[in-house]
Amino acid sequence: MSLSEAALQALHMLLEGDPSLWGIIYVSLRVCFFAMLLAAPPAIMLAFLLANFSFPGRRILVVLIQTLQALPTVVIGLILYFLLTRNGPLGAYGLLFTQGGMILGEAVLAFPILAAMTLSALQSADPRVTETARTLGAGSIRAAWTLMMEVRFAIMAAIVTGFARVISEVGCAMMIGGNIAGVTRNITTAIALETSKGEFAQGIALGIVLVAVALVTNAGMALLQGKGGLK
Amino acid sequence: MSLLEIRGLRKVYGQRLLFEIPGLTLERGQSTLLVGTNGAGKTTLLRILAGLEPAEIAEYVFDGRKIAVREISRLAPTVVYVHQHAYLFHSSVAANIAYGLQGRGLSRAEINACVDAEIEWAGLREVAQVPTQRLSGGEKQRVALARARVLKPKLLLLDEPTANLDVDARRQVGDLIAHMGRGDDCVLVATHDPELIARSWSARYVLENCALADLQM
């Protein structure tokens, strides 16, 4: 099959709603969505603690988070594999080769990105925000919430970036998910493992979807950063 | 009993002594003026009084209660500080004015009524729907004043409240200050504005040579 034939077939599959193709896309979106849902609250909370309180080990934690952002996804996959494997410390939960395991893995990947970006947003926020809130009578919790609201666009940008990272990574999804058809096969593992088995059209179709996701998330970022820039 | 009595206030930045004030008393209903050259420490003093800035204070007695230095900021919103360049939250004008009223057990209707009266007072009716980031400097300043005034603080600390204002708005702020001077509440204003300085004040201070002195007119 030539490349142009495969591309044409890919468009057909996308437009005609090929169930196995859209099933794969659904797995990706679902896993990423729940991974973000799992990672965002604790990551934002941690960023808030790091931005507002000094405690022993704070600097180390900040450096650790920044380093973890750059950790190769297969390494995180490898570590999680050993944790989740039947005889591993978390083996009892039976999460290896399940969507639950993938959600956990992608959440671990997204966490440092979310925490680091939120931290930098909070640190670059105007100090008058908290002062104004406090002097108008807000308690520390309400003042914190107000600060969050003032940097909401930057936090949303962090979530978009985290989402873009986890939906496009293959290492962790492959090691934890295992590319099981209809269960854990997602966009990236399907492209990486099925194309070589002759599924050219499917690979191209999924590639188009990934690029579209990248476009949408980047456009979203530009929009959010534009809004956040308004002072 | 005075509203605020301070003894032994000292502020240093590293090696530099910014000011040393043996005693400062604000009587109820007093309107106080504070002048001084750029960098004299007016903003710093106001921020210290509001608990936003640490300092050495031997005694801070507010409303007859002795307050520890670290606890001063808890006096908000009985003590309210308005920044030299006020920060408005990225929401509506009304939400900014309502900010301090929330969480005090007031009903929506009561809050709305207060906010509405304040919008009227500050002459913000026409721009009430404009996003706060788009307001002019003077309009921002008025929102900030309204936002503080609506809380009826016992001590209102205004840092150059007329810096961005036009003639009418300057008069309004001047009237607000005069009005506060009649009630039981106190207002302390740091300014360079000659028009404001020339108004009637219960007390006029100048911060110079690291000390607070009576201003000779």
Ligand SMILES: Nc1ncnc2c1ncn2[C@@H]1O[C@H](COP(=O)(O)OP(=O)(O)OP(=O)(O)O)[C@@H](O)[C@H]1O
């Ligand atoms: N964190 C800091 N470290 C060192 N010096 C500081 C710090 N913060 C403020 N200062 C200095 O303290 C001095 C007093 O500043 P402040 O803002 O109180 O002056 P001001 O009287 O309000 O002046 P202006 O009329 O320009 O508003 C300034 O010289 C300033 O540079």
Ligand SMILES: [Mg+2]
């Ligand atoms: Mg100043």
